[in-house]
Amino acid sequence: MKARRVKGLDCDGGLAENARRIVLVRLDELFSFDPAVRDPRAVEELHDMRIAAKRLRYILELTEPALGDAARLGTKEAKGLQGLLGDIHDCDVMVPRVRDEVERLRAQDAAVVRASADPRAKDLEPEAVRRAPNLGRYRGLEALATYLTARRGVLYARFIGEWDRLQRGRFRERLERGLAEGLESPPPPARVNGADPTTRSAATAQAGAA
Amino acid sequence: MASAQAIEGFDATTRFREGAARAVEVRTGELFGHRDGVLDMRDIERVHDMRVASRRLRAVLEVFAPCFPKREYSRVLRDVKALADALGARRDPDVATEALESMSAAFAPSDRAGVRHMIGELRGEQADGNDLLAEALEHMDVSGLEVRLLALAATARVPA
Numbered sequence: 001m002k003a004r005r006v007k008g009l010d011c012d013g014g015l016a017e018n019a020r021r022i023v024l025v026r027l028d029e030l031f032s033f034d035p036a037v038r039d040p041r042a043v044e045e046l047h048d049m050r051i052a053a054k055r056l057r058y059i060l061e062l063t064e065p066a067l068g069d070a071a072r073l074g075t076k077e078a079k080g081l082q083g084l085l086g087d088i089h090d091c092d093v094m095v096p097r098v099r100d101e102v103e104r105l106r107a108q109d110a111a112v113v114r115a116s117a118d119p120r121a122k123d124l125e126p127e128a129v130r131r132a133p134n135l136g137r138y139r140g141l142e143a144l145a146t147y148l149t150a151r152r153g154v155l156y157a158r159f160i161g162e163w164d165r166l167q168r169g170r171f172r173e174r175l176e177r178g179l180a181e182g183l184e185s186p187p188p189p190a191r192v193n194g195a196d197p198t199t200r201s202a203a204t205a206q207a208g209a210a
Numbered sequence: 211m212a213s214a215q216a217i218e219g220f221d222a223t224t225r226f227r228e229g230a231a232r233a234v235e236v237r238t239g240e241l242f243g244h245r246d247g248v249l250d251m252r253d254i255e256r257v258h259d260m261r262v263a264s265r266r267l268r269a270v271l272e273v274f275a276p277c278f279p280k281r282e283y284s285r286v287l288r289d290v291k292a293l294a295d296a297l298g299a300r301r302d303p304d305v306a307t308e309a310l311e312s313m314s315a316a317f318a319p320s321d322r323a324g325v326r327h328m329i330g331e332l333r334g335e336q337a338d339g340n341d342l343l344a345e346a347l348e349h350m351d352v353s354g355l356e357v358r359l360l361a362l363a364a365t366a367r368v369p370a
Contacts, residue, residue: 066229105327139321
């Protein structure tokens with residue numbers, strides 16, 4: 001998914017005002033996936049929403065020293081969404097892959113069993129199936145696909161719950177308001193990536209993980 | 211996973227173009243600081259750290275895009291993306307393998323053969339991903355990506 005272009009960025013302007021402009025566009029991107037993601041079958045939209053959450057998280061994380069507390073709060077929520085949508089995506093990738101593998105093994109087994117028959121045979125005895133080399137693997141692969149499908153359902157329900165919680169809590173409006181307030185009274189310049197520069201290890205930890 | 215380094219002097223008073231230069235310099239240092247040992251498949255955290263660093267670098271390049279000359283920016287971004295893709299080609303099967311190994315232990319013994327089969331498939335992908343990553347690292351060195359990134363960062367400080 002290509003990121004939306006942010007208009008009006010000014011390289012000679014301040015970091016905070018430019019960062020705020022970017023955050024507003026990334027927020028808009030994130031929210032544009034509702035209501036599409038309320039359909040659990042919207043695999044592509046859920047994946048794109050994860051990318052939108054990641055982009056929002058990165059800009060907030062990076063510019064938190066300029067944007068202040070609102071950015072810190074936004075980073076936490078965006079990171080949570082990104083992680084949950086990432087786990088859903090992992091299931092969406094793995095389930096069809098496991099099913100394809102079952103089909104591939106079945107086709108391979110059928111070919112082996114067929115090849116083991118007498119070329120002049122008019123029919124095939126059922127015992128021939130015992131010569132299939134992959135029989136012991138189907139069950140585990142089916143169990144894996146079943147587990148991943150069920151897990152995906154649980155994760156999706158959790159995602160919808162989290163998304164509803166953010167909407168009820170007016171996440172977007174709070175973040176927008178917090179950013180505007182941060183511009184009016186910016187965080188003190190002595191802070192380094194959100195932490196007191198005198199505690200270097202805390203500053204490093206605060207800079208966040210991707 | 212390594213935490214992102216703090217960017218000194220990065221606050222509300224920083225000019226956007228100065229922020230661009232500092233952010234690219236710091237994130238470039240992080241990326242190349244994780245280069246050693248990434249092809250060692252026995253330690254999957256190394257490739258993870260370098261991949262995370264590549265994502266952070268890509269993010270700052272995209273955030274500060276208007277501050278860089280278009281042509282060189284596009285070339286550098288393309289190379290950073292290609293490197294990130296190669297790191298992903300190695301890392302994705304690492305993650306999937308680790309997850310399946312952990313699931314397998316919880317499955318019934320009669321189901322484990324199937325899961326082990328899937329892990330075997332992923333191991334093949336890991337090896338292919340590692341070959342791809344080796345090529346990408348070589349390209350990174352030959353094309354002088356680190357020097358080009360630092361030169362790009364420097365251009366951000368100069369108004370067009």
